[in-house]
Amino acid sequence: MDIRNYVEQLGEQARVASMSLAMASTDQKNLALTKTAEALVVHKSALLEANERDIEEGAAAGLSPAMLDRLRLTDARLDAMIEGLHQVAALPDPIGAVSDMHIRPSGIQLGKMRVPLGVVAMIYESRPNVTIEAASLSLKSGNAVILRGGSEALHSNQALAACVTAGLEAANLPVHAVQVVDTKDRSVVDELVVLTRYIDVIIPRGGKGLIERISGIARVPVIKHLDGICHTYVDETADLIAALPIVVNAKTHRYGVCNAMETLLVSKAVADEFLPQVQDVLGKMQVELRGCEKTQQIISCVPATQDDWSTEYLAPILAIRVVADMEEAIAHINHYGSHHTDVILTQHHGRAMHFLRAVDSSSVMINASSRFADGFEYGLGAEIGISTDKLHARGPVGLEGLTSQKYIVFGDGQIRS
Secondary structure (H helix, E strand, C coil), rough: CHHHHHHHHHHHHHHHHHHHHHCCCCHHHHHHHHHHHHHHHHCCHHHHHHHHHHHHHHHHHHCCCCHHHHCCCCHHHHHHHHHHHHHHHHHHCCCCCEEEEECCCCCHHHHHHHECCEEEEECCCCCCHCCCHHHHHHHHCCCEEEEECCCHHHHHHHHHHHHHHHHHHCCCCCCHEECCCCCCCCCCHHCCCCCCCCCCEEEEEHHHHHHHHHHHHCCCCECCCCCCCEEECCCCCCHHHHHHHHHHHHHHHHCCCCCEEEEEEEHHHHHHHHHHHHHHHHHHHCCCCCCHHHHHHHHHCCCHHHHHHHHHCCCEEEEEEECHHHHHHHHHHCCCCCCCCCEECCCHHHHHHHHHCCCCEEEEEEEECCCHCCCCCCCCCCCCEEEEECCCCEECCCHHEEEEEEEEEEECEEEHH
């Protein structure tokens, strides 16, 4: 296979499809989504069989338990994908929405209209549910999308792609509106990220190494999410009874996800009382605790190294640091964090609001688990990724994050003097 020609063909087909998709009605797009959901229901057994092939090959290739967990499809995860499709279909269509209309002194009416980005290329690892999330959000926002999943999920992604194609055909939309790369050749990525003639934006989703590499070689603009080093800070004013289940959920609900807590910061004023409770619960759940010197004086744990403060474990490992106060916690987060999601547990409104303003992350939370930093939980239906950038989108990237705006002008014969 000539990879350069193959990628050029994908890009050209996507560009042509994007022109039709940009003009598609809301009803057409919603029909494609609901028919895709129906196809997932009908072909659930075949999807699970395809995924099992990927799991077996991944295990034989030595994939870590965390990677295998991200790769695995289950009935529950398929049901969540189906529900996500219906939720995206139920969301308001952003395309064509007009805002900020006003009359200028010249008499012209000026405003903005929301439009698709055009062609999106998504490069991601392991999690096959991303195939459906990216396809659904791209369709609803009027964008054609090229999906390059990890080679470890090839069978799963091809089976899911067939369901999406069925949805597009049922809605009389171009089948090339969603294309899934069907080769494991890694050079596909190198060609995609420089295809400025056809692709408008690249969205990488995966490990830090993948995203740094793509950001370094891309000529197409990139919406990136480097990693998820998420913190929970237990303030001296926290309700410790309520704090414990939040901490446990943030760490253990799922290990291999970007919004799992990786570092726990605890005010020295409550550390003696709170940390033994954390050790008791997480110890029973086989979570390895790595603590600073002050933490080691309170509970039994592995000594933390400097690297632990900047590591995304994606595993049952938690770094713990005792801090003097909230300001030290904020300084730690802004220095070591990845600007993803950070949490304060406190009963003091003023301290909570200060934390919201001072922490430079895409999601900042008060008295809630970091696991809520998710497009589904935010009411976006799904997400195409969580951007830790500040331009063009930040946080979970849903429908609006996949659009832009253009100025529109209504005149009545005005000429400029």
